[in-house]
Amino acid sequence: MTTGGPAVKALAILTCVLAAGPAFAQAPPPLSPVEQQQLIARRNQIKVMEGVLAGAAQNGVAQFGRKYQALGPNFLIGTARAHGFILPDHGLFFDVEIPGLKPSVSWIVQTMAPDPAVLNALAALRQFVSSIPDQAVRANAQAALARVERQVGPVSPGQIAGRSGPGTVKAMTVETDALAAASPVNPNDDYTTAVRDALIDAMIEYGRPMGIGPDEWLTVGARDAVGPLTPGELYDATVMVLRIRGADLAAYRENRITKEEARKRVDVREF
Secondary structure (H helix, E strand, O other): OOOOOOOOOOOOOOOOOOOOOOOOOOOOOOOOHHHHHHHHHHHHHHHHHHHHHHHHHHHHHHHHHHHOHHHOOOOEEOOOEEEEEEEOOOEEEEEEEEOEEOOOHHHHHHHHOOOHHHHHHHHHHHHHHHOOOOHHHHHHHHHHHHHHHHHHOOOOOOEEEEEOOOOOOOEEEEEOHHHHHHOOOOHHHHHHHHHHHHHHHHHHHHOHHHOOOOOOEEEEEEEEOOOOOOOOOOOOOOOEEEEEEHHHHHHHHOOOOOHHHHHHOOEEEEO
């Protein structure tokens, strides 16, 4: 992600070049009434899928927002949109625009994140305080610890596991939600993952009735809804492409593979 910030990196424009016929080539024969109805039905399916994919992108945004609640509601730039196209001899392609993260998001997240060493120390202190036998002393120590924790931020007790033996120092492993959040993370990566997973689920669940042939593909290209925010800004134009073969969608529809197996068959690439 660039500092100016694509959250899901910008999609390089996908261009389909069809071989042009002679300048005075005859126009293709008109469609029969049945073919016209089939084409209208296909276009209606594409419009429905456009709404599904835009909604899936918003669901991914919401999941990211729940994880980073402290960012507030206004951490995005742009709006989720999707546009579908029929690609002859290939299948269906959907260009999905994803709201971008504001440039300040990474700085805010890194500023808010507590030091993992501090969280480890607090977990050890919490365990020690709970083992104090004197009730009055333990209560005073817990009150003091609570004041320190309020300065650091909310820290869940997590799971503390250890092993001790004669003449050894007890080894502790602390696993907490706060500790996971404090580990070196890139909010842009978390955002991309949340949106990508939501799009994959939508492709698997709603791509089944799209009439895609066994050897055709349902392809989704995800990109930022906005480009560079300032003139001359360095901008990493990378495409995230998700695609699944019609045969795999049919296998899931017919309960020959599980949803998890279908997820594994989605081809995920960045260019």
